[in-house]
Amino acid sequence: MNKNPMVIANWKLNGGTDLICASVASVLQHDFCAQIGIAPPYVYISDMANFLRNSKVMIGSQNVSKFESGAFTGETSAQMLKEVGCQFCIIGHSERRQVFLENNASCKTKVKRALAAGLMPVLCLGENEQQRNLGLTNDIIYRQLHESLEGVELNGMDLCVAYEPIWAIGSGKAASPETVAEIHAFIYQELIGIFDKPTAARINILYGGSVNKDNAEYFLQMPNVSGLLVGGASLVPEHFAQICVLASKSCAI
Numbered sequence: 001m002n003k004n005p006m007v008i009a010n011w012k013l014n015g016g017t018d019l020i021c022a023s024v025a026s027v028l029q030h031d032f033c034a035q036i037g038i039a040p041p042y043v044y045i046s047d048m049a050n051f052l053r054n055s056k057v058m059i060g061s062q063n064v065s066k067f068e069s070g071a072f073t074g075e076t077s078a079q080m081l082k083e084v085g086c087q088f089c090i091i092g093h094s095e096r097r098q099v100f101l102e103n104n105a106s107c108k109t110k111v112k113r114a115l116a117a118g119l120m121p122v123l124c125l126g127e128n129e130q131q132r133n134l135g136l137t138n139d140i141i142y143r144q145l146h147e148s149l150e151g152v153e154l155n156g157m158d159l160c161v162a163y164e165p166i167w168a169i170g171s172g173k174a175a176s177p178e179t180v181a182e183i184h185a186f187i188y189q190e191l192i193g194i195f196d197k198p199t200a201a202r203i204n205i206l207y208g209g210s211v212n213k214d215n216a217e218y219f220l221q222m223p224n225v226s227g228l229l230v231g232g233a234s235l236v237p238e239h240f241a242q243i244c245v246l247a248s249k250s251c252a253i
Helices: 017-027 042-051 078-083 094-099 104-117 129-133 137-149 177-194 197-202 216-220 237-248
Strands: 006-010 035-039 058-061 088-091 120-125 160-163 204-208 227-230
Touching: 006 088, 006 160, 006 204, 006 237, 017 035, 017 042, 017 237, 035 088, 042 058, 078 104, 088 104, 104 120, 104 137, 120 137, 129 137, 137 177, 160 177, 177 197, 177 204, 177 216, 216 227, 216 237, 227 237
Parallel strands: 006 035, 006 227, 035 058, 058 088, 088 120, 120 160, 160 204, 204 227
Antiparallel strands: none
16 A cells, blocks of 8 residues: 555553653654554553654554543543544454443444544454354454445544454464465455445555564555554564564655
C-alpha cells in the first residue's frame, strides 16, 4: 500500500515509570518515518503524552468506554482520552472480547464514540484456534468487520483494522505468511464493500500476534499488511525500537 507503515505498541496490564522512561528514551533516539503509537495503561497516558509531546509518536488507549458520560464507575470516555492527549484507541482486542465479554455491537458503538471525539479507532479482529480448525476464519472476520463497521461514517477520519489471530497472541507462534496474506486480502476486499475503494486504501491493516524483531520485516513486506500491532515485544524498549526501524525501511518513497 502507498502509505507509511504503522507500528502500535500495546502494553496491556504491564509497565511502570521505569518502562515509560526507557521507552521514551529509546524512541526519541530515532527519527522514524513509520507512524509509531504506544498504548500504555490508563494511569500512564498523561505522562507518556507529556514526555512525547514534541515528537511524532502517537499516544493511545487500550480501550474506550461505549458511554459518553454518566454514572458508569470505572469507565473512561473518548472525549476524556482526547483531552489528555490520546490520538487513537484500541477497540475489541481479543482479551476484551474473551475476558470482558465485549461483542461486535459494543465495538461499533466504541468506534463511533472514538471517531466523534477525534480519535483513530484501531479495531481488532481474529479467530480462535477452534474456529480456525473448523475453517470458520473468514466467517468470523466477516461478522466482526460488518457488525462493527457497517453504517459508520468516517468523514475523513482515520481508521485502523488489526488482524490478531487469537491462537497466535502471546504464544510465540505467529501466523504463517500464507495465512496473513489471505486474511489481509480478505479484510481489504470487505473494507471496499463496507466503505469504498479509496476509503479502504487509506485504512491501515495491521498484523498482530507474536510479532518480534525477527519476523516484523517479513510481515511488512507482504501485500495488504500496512503495519503491526505489537504486544510482548513492545515491553522491551530496544526490541520495540528495532521493529520501528524495520518498519521505517518500508516507508513509501
